[in-house]
Structures are given as structure tokens and as C-alpha cells.
Amino acid sequence: MLKEAQTDMFPTDSAVSINGVTKTFTQWQRDNTGKGILKNLLKPEKRVITALDNVSFEIKKGEFAAYAGPNGAGKSTTMKLLSGMLLATSGDISVLSMSPQKQRRFLMNRLGVLFGNRTELWWDHPVIQSFEWKKVVWDIPENVYRQNLEMVTELLDIKGLLRTFARELSLGQRMRADLAMMLLHSPDLILLDEPTLGLDVVAKRQMIDFLKKINRENGVTIIVTSHDMDDLEEMAQRILMITDGKIAYDGSFDGLRIITGNLTRIIITTENGFMPELENANLLSSENGVHEFEIDLAKTPIKQLMRLLSEFDGICDVEIKKAPIEQVIARLYESWRH
Numbered sequence: 001m002l003k004e005a006q007t008d009m010f011p012t013d014s015a016v017s018i019n020g021v022t023k024t025f026t027q028w029q030r031d032n033t034g035k036g037i038l039k040n041l042l043k044p045e046k047r048v049i050t051a052l053d054n055v056s057f058e059i060k061k062g063e064f065a066a067y068a069g070p071n072g073a074g075k076s077t078t079m080k081l082l083s084g085m086l087l088a089t090s091g092d093i094s095v096l097s098m099s100p101q102k103q104r105r106f107l108m109n110r111l112g113v114l115f116g117n118r119t120e121l122w123w124d125h126p127v128i129q130s131f132e133w134k135k136v137v138w139d140i141p142e143n144v145y146r147q148n149l150e151m152v153t154e155l156l157d158i159k160g161l162l163r164t165f166a167r168e169l170s171l172g173q174r175m176r177a178d179l180a181m182m183l184l185h186s187p188d189l190i191l192l193d194e195p196t197l198g199l200d201v202v203a204k205r206q207m208i209d210f211l212k213k214i215n216r217e218n219g220v221t222i223i224v225t226s227h228d229m230d231d232l233e234e235m236a237q238r239i240l241m242i243t244d245g246k247i248a249y250d251g252s253f254d255g256l257r258i259i260t261g262n263l264t265r266i267i268i269t270t271e272n273g274f275m276p277e278l279e280n281a282n283l284l285s286s287e288n289g290v291h292e293f294e295i296d297l298a299k300t301p302i303k304q305l306m307r308l309l310s311e312f313d314g315i316c317d318v319e320i321k322k323a324p325i326e327q328v329i330a331r332l333y334e335s336w337r338h
Contacts, residue, residue, distance in 0.1 A: 012097055015189050015221040016059040021091030023052040023077055051077040053245040064215045064222045066236035074245045075225045079191050083113045112187035114195055119178050121166035127177045128162040140185050152180035155210050172203025192224040196231050208235055229325040256328050263323035266293045274314035
């Protein structure tokens with residue numbers, strides 16, 4: 001209890017602080033050939049994998065941050081370190097002013113964790129029974145439990161699922177039920193690893209809207225990983241990019257676009273089959289008088305572009321929009337490989 005009391009004595013606006021964290025794993029090498037088996041017995045070989053390499057960052061309370069990177073970059077390892085599921089090889093980690101290693105039991109009372117490919121629901125029982133089980137095991141006060149149950153039931157639209165066996169739920173229904181269960185104890189910080197994985201458009205929309213709402217209205221700090229960059233851009237205000245176990249970028253999504261050249265899409269509608277020719281622009285598609293170009297506004301400023309378009313006859317409409325963040329990230333990954 002002393003450590004818990006000390007935590008409250010020193011309030012801070014930091015939800016997560018990682019300082020110089022390195023995490024390595026050891027992989028034993030195997031050879032199933034005749035000589036290899038003997039070698040494994042006499043002189044086994046091992047390989048050291050560095051999942052995180054001197055990583056440092058801070059997430060403030062109330063932030064909604066995205067954590068992204070290629071497969072194997074270290075995203076899931078980071079999430080498991082923050083939740084105390086793994087221990088760092090070196091460096092310091094503070095989550096809600098507590099050590100995930102030394103104060104994990106206290107931390108879990110204020111932390112929510114959801115991995116997209118896992119569930120805590122009892123498979124052969126109604127959803128509400130899993131909720132009631134958590135209430136008892138986590139010792140959630142009755143008034144807190146009832147208030148949170150009412151909130152998640154309404155906002156996640158799961159009233160019709162409470163009496164349904166978990167094994168009978170679709171993926172989208174199960175993800176909503178898992179998210180609801182995670183929130184029953186009023187966590188201050190939630191860690192989401194691929195929460196929209198495999199969801200259809202409707203289920204994904206419900207998930208994203210709900211997460212944005214509890215972040216905005218309840219001040220819940222959220223860190224989310226996903227391979228769907230469009231989802232991340234819609235949810236989060238800040239993105240941390242990790243590659244080869246190191247933080248390669250920390251900032252806004254617009255900042256990513258600037259790094260990769262401020263790619264922009266120009267959609268031009270013309271009459272009489274007219275095809276405009278734009279300097280430094282790539283034609284992406286052209287059909288029925290609608291032509292879509294990709295252009296770098298860092299090379300062709302918007303004023304110059306509009307002057308050029310005004311010189312063409314036969315243009316009926318012009319639409320300018322940002323390039324999809326997926327394309328921006330893909331270009332960034334490509335630059336990192338080189």
C-alpha cells in the first residue's frame with residue numbers, strides 16, 4: 001500500500017514515460033540434420049533479437065496517440081512492456097506514475113488492454129456473465145459497475161448481445177463486447193493492439209466513434225496500434241512511427257505528409273474528352289472526363305497549380321484532397337529500407 005500511496009502524492013500529467021528502453025529476445029538455433037542434432041547437444045547456438053533499441057517517448061494524459069510501424073518493428077512488444085506482460089532488458093518505464101514491473105497489480109486497476117486477436121469473454125457463457133465475473137474478481141463497486149455497464153451498453157449498442165453466448169458472436173460483436181468489458185473498471189489509460197482488425201465497415205465505424213468519444217468527453221488516454229493508417233489518422237492526433245526497434249517519427253499526420261513531399265490528389269472534370277497536361281503530376285486514372293492526378297505541392301505550390309488550371313478551357317470542376325495516409329506511409333517505409 002505504501003507504493004500506491006506514494007503514487008498519489010506526486011501527480012503528473014504524464015500517462016506513459018519510456019526512457020532508453022531496450023528489449024532483447026534470445027532465439028535458440030535448431031538444425032534437425034544428423035550432424036546438426038549432435039551440434040545442438042554439444043554446442044547450442046543462440047541468436048539475440050533486439051525488438052526495441054533505446055526507445056524513449058512520453059504520452060501525456062488525455063492524449064490519443066497512434067503507434068505504428070511495419071511487421072516486426074516492435075509495436076506489440078512495446079504494448080506488452082507497458083502492461084507488464086514483458087520486462088525490459090534495460091531502461092525505465094512509468095505508466096500512470098507506476099512501474100509495470102513492480103506495481104503491476106495496482107496498475108491494472110487503472111489500465112485497460114485489448115488485443116484484437118484475443119478475448120477475455122467466457123466462450124460458452126452469455127456475455128453478461130463475463131461482465132459479472134469481472135465485477136466480482138476486480139472488486140468493482142456496484143455503483144461504478146452499473147454506471148459503466150449502462151454507458152457501454154448504450155454507446156457500443158450491445159444490449160441485444162448481453163444474453164448471447166460469446167462463441168455465437170460475430171467478430172465485430174465480440175470486439176465491441178471485449179471493449180465494453182475492458183472499460184467496466186473505469187481505466188484511465190487503455191492500450192489497443194489492432195482493435196479494428198477484421199471488422200466490417202459498420203463495426204469499425206462504431207469502434208472508432210466510441211473511442212473518440214471516451215477520449216474527448218471522459219479524458220481517457222488511448223494508445224492504439226493498427227495496420228490501417230486511415231483508421232489511425234481519423235482516431236489519433238499524434239503518431240509515433242517505429243522501425244527496426246527505433247522511433248523514426250513522432251508528430252502529426254500532416255507532418256508525415258510534409259516529410260514525404262506533401263502528396264496531394266487533384267481530380268479534374270472536363271468536357272468534350274479534354275485531357276489537361278500538368279507538369280510534375282502523375283496521372284492515376286482517367287474515365288468519362290474525370291481525371292485524377294497525384295502532385296507534390298512542395299514542388300508545385302497551390303497558387304501555381306491554380307494559375308495553370310485557369311489557363312485551360314473545358315475544365316468543369318476541380319477537387320483537391322490529401323493523398324491517402326496509406327500511400328504516404330508506404331513511401332516512408334520504402335525510404336527507410338534504403
